[in-house]
Amino acid sequence: MPSRQAAAVEASTSTPRATSRVPARCRTSSLVCKASNSANREVTLLDYGAGNVRSVRNAIKKLGYTIRDVEKPSDLASADKLVFPGVGSFGQAMKILTKKGLVGPLKDYIASGRPFLGICLGLQLLFEGSEESGGCEGLGVIPGAVTQFDTRLGLPVPHIGWNNIAPTRGSALLDGVGDRRVYYVHSYRSATPSPANSEWVLATTQYGGEFVAAVNRGSVSAVQFHPEKSGATGLDILAGFLHPKEAVAARQAAKEAASSPASPPSGPSGLARRVIACLDVRSNDQGDLVVTKGDQYDVREKDGGRDVRNLGKPVDLAARYFEEGADEVAFLNITGFRDCVMEDTPMLEVLRRASERVFVPLTAGGGGREGGEKGGRGERRSRHQTAESGADKVSIGSDAVDAAQAYYVRGGVADGSTAIEQISAVYGKQAVVVSIDPRRVYVTDPAAVPHTTVRTAKAGPHGEQYCWWQCTVKGGREGRDIGAVELAKAVEALGAGEILLNCIDNDGVGKGFDLELVDAVSRAVTIPVIASSGAGCPQHFSEVFHSTGAAAALAAGIFHRREVGIAEVKLHLREQNIPARL
Structure with missing residues (x-):
C-alpha cells in the first residue's frame, strides 16, 4: 500500500479500547x-x-x-x-x-x-x-x-x-x-x-x-x-x-x-425489523478517510474553509455501533463517484480491521465501477476482494441504473452481462444490494409520463397531486429517465437480493422517511427493501415499519452525533409491538 494510503488507514482506525457502555450481556x-x-x-x-x-x-x-x-x-x-x-x-x-x-x-x-x-x-x-x-x-x-x-x-x-x-x-x-x-x-x-x-x-x-x-x-x-x-x-x-x-x-x-431487576419488553417473535447504521466514508482534504454526513449529499461545512465534515473514524464508529446493538453496518465510499475506485483506496483495509471488531453483517458500497470493467472480470475481482476483506454484501449504485436501462432496452431480457447477474450467480443474490438514489418529480397528469406514479398526500409546488421518483447517478448529480419503481423491478429480475432505498429530498432533513416512496417500491418487489434518508427520532422507524413493507431502516447522522441511540430505537420498536433484536 502506498505511504499516503497507509497513513490514511492509520488515521481512520485506532486500537480498540475498553468501554463501560457495553452491556454485560453483550x-x-x-x-x-x-x-x-x-x-x-x-x-x-x-x-x-x-x-x-x-x-x-x-x-x-x-x-x-x-x-x-x-x-x-x-x-x-x-x-x-x-x-x-x-x-x-x-x-x-x-x-x-x-x-x-x-x-x-x-x-x-x-x-x-x-x-x-x-x-x-x-x-x-x-x-x-x-x-x-x-x-x-x-x-x-x-x-x-x-x-x-x-x-x-x-x-x-x-x-x-x-x-x-x-x-x-x-x-x-x-x-x-x-x-x-x-x-x-x-x-x-x-x-x-x-x-x-x-x-x-x-x-x-x-x-x-x-x-x-x-x-x-x-x-x-x-x-x-x-x-x-x-x-x-x-x-x-x-x-x-x-x-x-x-x-x-x-x-x-x-x-x-445477571442481576438486572428490570428486563426490556419481550416483544413479538419472528423476523426482526433491522436497524442499520450507515457510515458515509470519504477522503478529506488531508487524505484521511473520515465518516461524514451532509444535507442532500453536500458533506462540506457551510462556513469557514468548507472542510469535509468529520464525524469520526470509520473503524471506531463501526465498532461502537456493533456494541450498541446495530443489526448491520454499512460502509458507503462516497469518494467513489468521483472516479476513485474502491480497490485503489484504503477502504479494503478499513473493512479488514472493522471485521475484526464487528460481528454483524457488513455492507460495502461505492468506489465507482467495480474493478473498472463494466460487466467483466473487474466486478468479480472487486467483489472477491471486498468479500476477502470482510464484507458480506456489495452495494451497487450508478452501475445498477445503467444495467436496468439496458435491461429494458433489450425488452426485459437478462443477458448475464451485468455486475448484478455475475455476482449473484457466483455468490448468491443475497450478496448484492442495489442502492437507489431518487428524487421526487411532481406531475399533474399521471398519463403524461411513462413512469409509475402515486397520488401523493404532499402536493407539489404548483398543487400537483401526483409524483414519481427519478433515479440519479454520480451521487445525485445526474438524473436519468427511469423511475425508482421501474429500477427496483429490473434489478430484482437481474438477481439483486436487496434494495437500499434512499431519498435525496429527505436526506439530512430529519423529518422522517419518504413513506410513499418506500411503500411504492416495497409493493413492487418481493426482495427486502431498506428504507433510508430522513430518520430524526425513534418514531420515524416505527412509522416506516407500520406504514410500509420495509424490512429494515437505516440512519447515519443521528447515530453519529448521538442524537438518538440504537438501543433507544430498538426499545421503542418493542413498545410498538414491532419485532426487534435487543
Missing part, C-alpha cells in the same frame, strides 16, 4: 479467556472460495483458536475440528468441491465422528439435494431436500435478518442460548423437519413455514444461520462447538450473575 470475554488459556487449540477451515470467510476466521480467533486451511484433500484426514462455512449457490459449491476432489474426503471426515460444524450452505450441502441451480445432488448425509421459499406468501425473499431459533432438544451448541435471535441470509431454506431426519434436527425457525435451523448428531453439527454474524449470541454458539463444556459453564455463570 460481552464474550469469559468465553474468550477460557479458550485462550488452553494450548494447542486448532481449527481446520474448509474454504472453497466463495463468500465472506474472513468473518468466520475472526470469530474463531476471537475465541482463542488458531486456523489451519484445507489446501488439499488429504488435509481433511488429519483435521481434529473442521468448520465448513458456505455462501453462494448450491450447484456452484458442489461443482467446486467435486473439482477439488473434496467430496469423498469430506464425507469420510463426517462419518469419522470428529467434530464438524457446517454454516449456512455448509448445512444445506449435507442434505440429499436442492431445488437451487436447476436441481442438483448434495452430500446425502441427512435425509431431505433444500427448497425455495414461497414468495406467494408475501414474505420478502431472500430471508435476511434476525430470526428466532426454537431448540427441539438439549445440546452444548445451543443450551443456554434459548430463543435469542440469530442472523439469516438465504433464498433457499434447509429441509423441513420429517420423521426421516428427526434424529438430526436440533432447532427450527419459522419463516413462511417451519424449516431446519440447526442439526446435530454425535459430533456433527450444522446451522442455517451465520453465528459469526450473530453478535454475542453467535459467538456463544461457536464456543459451544469449539469448547462445549466450558461454553455451557460460562453461560450458566453469566445467567446466575
